[in-house]
Amino acid sequence: MSTVVLIGCSSYKTDTVYAAVRAGIELLGGTAAFVKAGEKILLKPNMLAARAPELAVTTHPAVFEAAARIFQEAGAILSYGDSPGYDRPAHAARVAGIAEIAEKLGVSVADFETAAPAQVAEAAGAPVSFPIAKGVREADGLISLCKMKTHSLTRITGALKNQLGCLTGFEKARLHVRNPNPQKFSSRLALITKIVNPRLYIMDGVTAMEGEGPSGGNPVGMGVLLFSRDPVALDAVFCRLIDLDPAYVPTIAEGQALGLGTKDGVTLVGDPAENFVKPDFDVVRKPVTGDILFRPLRPLKNSIIPRPVIAAAKCEKCGVCVRACPAEPVKALAFPGGGRAAAPVYDYSRCIRCYCCQEMCPHRAVSVKTPLFGRIITRLLGKF
Ligand code: SF4
Ligand code: SF4
DSSP states (O other), X not given: OOEEEEEEOOOOOHHHHHHHHHHHHHTTTOGGGTOOTTOEEEEEEOOOSSOOGGGSSSOOHHXXXXXXXXXXXXXOEEEEOOOOSSSOHHHHHHHTTHHHHHHHHTOEEOOOSSEEEXXXXXXXXXXXXXXXXXXXXXXXXXXXXXXXXXXXXXXXXXXXXXXXXXXXXXXXXXHHXXXXXXXXXXXXXXXXXXXXXXXXXXXXXXXXXXXXTTTSXXXXXXXXXXXXXXXXXHHHHHHHHTTOOGGGOHHHHHHHHTTSOOSSSOXXXXXXXXXXXXXXXXXXXXXXXXXXXXXXXXXXXXXXXXXXXXXXXXXXXXXXHHHHXXXXXXXXXXXXXXXXXXXXXXXXXXXXXXXXXXXXXXXXXXXEEOOHHHHHXXXXXXXX
């Protein structure tokens, strides 16, 4: 049985967050349950993109600061890092406000630009290898500082998905290309989590993101920090708070299948979960698509599966989405005519529905929409 701690936290004031993080860790046995003095511990915040803290794209620097101070007080030698989806790690850390805190506290920057392969066994026993950031490999242990957000591909991005950033640079996009099916992609996330094996997960849900997450959604106050050793249980509790069936989150099923934790019979400790329930949280409450499409419908998948759409009026023609698109050998979107007179145009026949373009657009111009035929099929079959 797994334990998840919930601690109310009404703001990002430094002292408030420090007290809440301290209380959460104490309820799981204190810092001694996670680190020994002198160990090299990596803090892994969510630094998806170079965005300001108030946009709720990244783990808030106040949560990073609290965790860093508490584990430094326990004698850990700290480093930090993440591999953003598009930006350089140093730039993302600076804009997210994390670099400034790290410099103040003497937390060193871990290498998230070079990687070394690490092997793990799938549930069926077959070995599989992933290029893991050297900064992760060089640490004795990892503490995952994840963010409470929605996600177009996996419904939520929380504890389990935070480890995707342990792959460097374009390796993350390559993972999408090799595993376009959401369930398969989630099974790879579970394997990466098994390799890097965080000792503790702290989820920043003081201000969460709803709607078009993980970067284009809206900040929403949830006023809570979650703590657990079990990423499956933690994500399942996040689902409970937002009235989302955990069965709709493929990372939860795949994490549980790999033995990373359990969504069932979770013990809740700390403040009552009812204090933080938000049933109108804006999240898609239906299963993800993928190979679950019936075989007869597969030729029509471009008209069924939700697809990215650019709002031309919001598009600044920066080209980030085009550069981020991992589709091979030809990208699935391009500027018409090669110039930048108009917004990029999609070729949905090449699109693998990874939604990296939506994730990376710095101007919130890309949204994910289900085509009319897909909406009709959804109604008729009660699926997708
Ligand atoms: S859709 Fe977004 S990322 Fe793509 S060119 Fe327009 S503003 Fe840039
Ligand atoms: S167009 Fe967007 S959703 Fe399609 S493959 Fe490229 S990045 Fe992924």
